[in-house]
Amino acid sequence: MHSSFAKRCAILEGLRERARIATAEFYQKPSVMPPPLAPLIIVRPIGNNTFSLINRTTGVIVAERFGHNDATSHARALEAKAAQFSIRQFGQLLRNWRLSIGAILAVLVFFGSHL
Incomplete structure (x- = not known):
């Protein structure tokens, strides 16, 4: 260069x-x-009143719908579903709580053993 x-x-x-x-x-x-944040699902026309729903982050076509109203309502439903609290997020929350409580107990045991 x-x-x-x-x-x-x-x-x-x-x-x-x-x-x-x-x-x-x-x-x-x-x-x-x-x-406001950009939408997760993008609705793009393909032709003949057909629309594809594309995941903005990955670029993968999630679904295809006929009619603009059907496509936009399905995109809203997919975004609402993505915003829900998932099982994976719940597991991460429990793991973080377990680690923090374990660290607090370890500190208490350490200071209790030196008294």
Whole structure:
């Protein structure tokens, strides 16, 4: 890579980072509401009144529906289902509680044995 091009890339990356930091600081102000999160499911027309529902993070086609109303209602239902508290999240919560209680008990046993 040419040195002037590398310098320009480094300068632009520094400016992007400063812009990210300034944006984060702006949304930390108490009177400013952050913008809504982007939707998880994107509805795209295929043709002949057929729409594909695409997962935005992976780019995988989740489903295909006929009619715009049916496609958007199914996308809303999928997003609501994704927002629910899953079994995996429940297991992680229990694991974290178990680890924190175990650490507290270990500290109490350690200090109790030295008294």
